[in-house]
Amino acid sequence: MTRIEELVKEQAEKHGRQRTSLMPILQAVVSSERYLSEDAMVAIANELDLSTADVYGTASFYTFLDTVPRGKYIIRVCKTITCHMKGKDEIIKTISDMLKIKLGETTNDRKFSLLQANCLGWCHKGPVMLINDEVYPEVTPEKVTEIIGKYLKKS
Amino acid sequence: MEKQIKKVDLIFGKVDYLDILEKSLKRTRDELILDVIDSGLRGRGGAGFPTGLKWKFAKNEEADQKYVICNADEGEPGTFKDREILTEVPEKVLAGMALCGYCIGATEGYIYLRGEYNFLIPSLNKAIEDFHKKLKELKLDFTIRICSGSGAYVCGEETALMESMEGKRGEPRNKPPFPTSQGYLGKPTSVNNVETLVFALMIGREGPTKFKEMGTFDSRGSKVFSVSGDTPNPGIYELELGMTLEQFVEEFGDGDTKAVQVGGASGFCVSRKEFKNTVIGFEGIPTGGSMMLFNSSRSMFNILNDYLEFFEEESCGQCSPCRVGCQQLLKGIEAVKKGIKPPKYLEELQKLSDTMRIASKCGLGQSVPNPFNSIVNNFREEIIY
Numbered sequence: 001m002t003r004i005e006e007l008v009k010e011q012a013e014k015h016g017r018q019r020t021s022l023m024p025i026l027q028a029v030v031s032s033e034r035y036l037s038e039d040a041m042v043a044i045a046n047e048l049d050l051s052t053a054d055v056y057g058t059a060s061f062y063t064f065l066d067t068v069p070r071g072k073y074i075i076r077v078c079k080t081i082t083c084h085m086k087g088k089d090e091i092i093k094t095i096s097d098m099l100k101i102k103l104g105e106t107t108n109d110r111k112f113s114l115l116q117a118n119c120l121g122w123c124h125k126g127p128v129m130l131i132n133d134e135v136y137p138e139v140t141p142e143k144v145t146e147i148i149g150k151y152l153k154k155s
Numbered sequence: 156m157e158k159q160i161k162k163v164d165l166i167f168g169k170v171d172y173l174d175i176l177e178k179s180l181k182r183t184r185d186e187l188i189l190d191v192i193d194s195g196l197r198g199r200g201g202a203g204f205p206t207g208l209k210w211k212f213a214k215n216e217e218a219d220q221k222y223v224i225c226n227a228d229e230g231e232p233g234t235f236k237d238r239e240i241l242t243e244v245p246e247k248v249l250a251g252m253a254l255c256g257y258c259i260g261a262t263e264g265y266i267y268l269r270g271e272y273n274f275l276i277p278s279l280n281k282a283i284e285d286f287h288k289k290l291k292e293l294k295l296d297f298t299i300r301i302c303s304g305s306g307a308y309v310c311g312e313e314t315a316l317m318e319s320m321e322g323k324r325g326e327p328r329n330k331p332p333f334p335t336s337q338g339y340l341g342k343p344t345s346v347n348n349v350e351t352l353v354f355a356l357m358i359g360r361e362g363p364t365k366f367k368e369m370g371t372f373d374s375r376g377s378k379v380f381s382v383s384g385d386t387p388n389p390g391i392y393e394l395e396l397g398m399t400l401e402q403f404v405e406e407f408g409d410g411d412t413k414a415v416q417v418g419g420a421s422g423f424c425v426s427r428k429e430f431k432n433t434v435i436g437f438e439g440i441p442t443g444g445s446m447m448l449f450n451s452s453r454s455m456f457n458i459l460n461d462y463l464e465f466f467e468e469e470s471c472g473q474c475s476p477c478r479v480g481c482q483q484l485l486k487g488i489e490a491v492k493k494g495i496k497p498p499k500y501l502e503e504l505q506k507l508s509d510t511m512r513i514a515s516k517c518g519l520g521q522s523v524p525n526p527f528n529s530i531v532n533n534f535r536e537e538i539i540y
Contacts, residue, residue, distance in 0.1 A: 022322030061324040063306035064270045080232045119232040124389035133273040
């Protein structure tokens with residue numbers, strides 16, 4: 001059994017093997033691996049007795065269930081209207097310059113991915129970004145430099 | 156003398172929610188549902204279906220299992236009140252769910268929480284754990300679990316939400332059957348917005364009359380507004396319904412408000428000249444709470460462009476009018492802006508958007524024409540030049 005198969009099995013034991021367990025299992029794999037590899041999706045299909053097409057079809061529907069490799073820390077900057085008005089472009093430029101990656105890219109060491117997201121629900125405190133599940137409202141280029149700096153020091 | 160905007164404190168005030176529940180449980184389900192119907196409470200997520208009727212339909216169904224779902228998939232741009240409610244008074248939401256469960260005869264409840272709010276899960280789980288203990292004391296059989304979303308706006312549509320909970324792509328279903336007869340796992344289900352559930356609880360305490368006295372004939376009570384954009388006071392406010400946009404802008408504008416987007420990206424854009432005649436509510440322009448203010452420094456082309464990009468990405472792609480329509484509207488306004496297409500091409504696009512309203516399967520595609528037509532009609536020159 002490969003490591004990913006073990007992870008999937010463990011999650012299936014925890015959440016059950018019904019169709020309703022699919023989302024929690026997909027989410028758990030993404031949270032541990034940062035994305036759903038082909039191997040992971042095949043393992044999930046086998047474990048839940050679903051077709052692989054069904055698993056891929058479900059996974060690929062959801063923005064947060066990535067099917068391409070992402071970094072350990074996924075940065076999602078809100079791009080919707082009020083955050084746009086309040087300067088999300090500057091925030092993206094600052095992060096982009098710091099990490100030397102463009103939007104949609106992942107650093108070579110697989111530590112960071114930089115993405116945009118649709119409305120994150122903090123319009124009164126924009127611009128806002130998520131790093132994995134952590135939320136950072138009212139960011140400025142200075143604040144963002146500090147925040148990313150802290151993550152750079154993390155392992 | 157014009158009515159002043161009245162601030163209300165039903166949602167965020169701390170209350171003895173157990174006492175409300177305990178007293179409610181001594182009354183019959185029919186009495187409680189009648190109170191909610193009588194109060195005139197309508198769904199606070201945006202669609203505005205009468206809450207009491209929804210509960211009544213779900214109650215009247217015969218089934219071995221029924222479900223209560225709290226819709227916390229707050230994805231409408233400009234809306235952030237449900238997050239605040241779940242942060243500040245989660246116990247009131249849970250109590251509202253339990254009340255609904257008692258009324259319709261459901262023993263299981265789910266909170267469908269958008270993935271963007273995953274950071275709330277630890278505190279919510281703690282609140283749920285405490286609440287379950289309290290329910291034991293009240294001897295009410297009701298359990299609540301959290302289902303997490305994964306970043307799909309369309310899952311706020313109740314049937315898409317249930318598809319997602321069932322482990323599928325979040326594609327809206329055909330209606331009928333409505334969720335109150337065949338919802339989650341095919342069982343009768345009442346899907347209510349976070350705020351609606353808290354209001355239902357508060358009606359259980361205050362009785363329907365006090366709630367009904369506020370607001371207008373079509374829009375009873377108060378509503379939590381999410382105020383953002385060009386305003387000195389962005390934030391969350393609970394206000395009595397029935398004010399005009401002029402009153403609203405007087406309170407929240409920065410003195411140079413050119414337009415207000417009422418009801419989020421899927422709502423309507425109202426220009427300055429219409430502020431006076433526009434009532435915020437179901438008789439005027441309804442809103443799930445999103446109020447975005449724009450001053451004269453903003454380009455309405457950019458705003459419309461942002462909205463269309465949003466819808467183009469969030470359309471589930473299941474039905475062609477919405478999938479293709481969103482793409483074409485976006486391409487179309489860009490072409491007009493660049494001069495590739497003549498200004499009268501906007502009329503063609505408006506025809507397309509009218510088709511989307513008629514032919515799209517769910518509220519997403521059906522409401523794209525709201526921002527599109529209202530911005531194009533009010534700010535035509537900004538789209539062209």
